[in-house]
Amino acid sequence: MLCILALTLGGCRGEDSGAYDRGMQALASADYETAMGEFQKAANEDGRKAEAYRGEGIIYLRRQDYAHAVTLFSLSLQEMKFENQEFREDVLFYQAEAYQGIGQTQEAFSIYEELEEGVNGGQACFMRGRMYLLEGDKDQAEADFQRAVEKDGSYENYVRIYEAYSALNLEADGAVYLEEALKLSPSDAADYYQEGRVHYYLEEYDQAKASLNQAVDGGNQEAVMLLGHICLETGDTSGARALYRNYLEKNTRPAAAYNGLALCDIAEGNYDSALSNVKKGLECNDEEENENLLYNEIVIYEYKLDFDTAKGKMQEFLERYPGNEDAVRENKFLQSR
Secondary structure, eight states: OOOOOOOOOTTSOOSOOTHHHHHHHHHHTTOHHHHHHHHHHHHHHSOOHHHHHHHHHHHHHHTTOHHHHHHHHHHHHHTOOSOOHHHHHHHHHHHHHHHHHTTOHHHHHHHHHHHTTSTTHHHHHHHHHHHHHHTTOHHHHHHHHHHHHHHOOOHHHHHHHHHHHHTTTOHHHHHHHHHHHTTSOOOSHHHHHHHHHHHHHTTOHHHHHHHHHHHHHTTOSHHHHHHHHHHHHTTOHHHHHHHHHHHHHHOSOTHHHHHHHHHHHHHTTOHHHHHHHHHHHHTTOOHHHHHHHHHHHHHHHHHTTOHHHHHHHHHHHHHHOTTOHHHHHHHHHHHTO
16 A cells, blocks of 8 residues: 655645644544544535545555445546646556456556656656566566566565565565665664574574664654564563553554563463554554454454354454455355364
8 A cells, every 4th residue: 555645736825724733633543434524524615626635545445445435536636726737746656556356457557657757766666567577577566676676675665575475375486675684784773673683584683673773763654553563473482562552652543562462461361452543443443453453352252162153253353354365265264162
């Protein structure tokens, strides 16, 4: 998924516009219901239709309602009143992803070909390469990934190429990009965080911790979460719990930390506490994290041997997240209980 850019359409007001800015804040917090309402107000009352339609499109994209997303991104482009290439390219990136979601890959390929010549050409090459990889064309994917790192040789680009391979259980193919990333020299907290992710994926946990602690010292809070995951994966649940609580105290999006605390509880066999932490996480109304929380809730009921409740929640989960492959596999197990 692409990052949300705090873009303002050229020629529009630079001051706070009320509904639109509230919508962006809610979108950044994954509170999509609130964001949708504010974007609709911005379009109807504030005259910021191009930006509002973009925001609505992102919500539908994240909810995997790709057809509606394509329509809204088209409306956003149509409503541009002033030429702003940065805004246009940003919307096109989202639209290409939505086209891919509904299976119109040729439209997506065409958009990426256009975007390859823009300021984010490296990202366009990566996205197109990922599409080729999903279609099983590893040679074309590799060619695009090479173009991507030639245009943008950042840690983040190398990591996301690895993640594209890893998503298809092709970690060995992606590992070469992690090794290339380690040839870079970190210059700020964001770089140290990405370097930590590289070591994490290579299962070099001591080196990962060293890089991530540097990132934390520079103010990168996402590094705190990854340090927690490393502690959890290496059996240090008390260390993981302390890190997740630290994250809770310093961040406005605590749902992921509650999920981490629930995982600590599961590892320690404290299932009632795990359910309590899942509930707290869901109360944060963070739609990006809800999928993880709801899936782990099912797992907890399985550990409690309450298979009837687990089956009911699994049915609800698959209706909401039909593309979750872990849930599809787990459902087969549940049906045997």
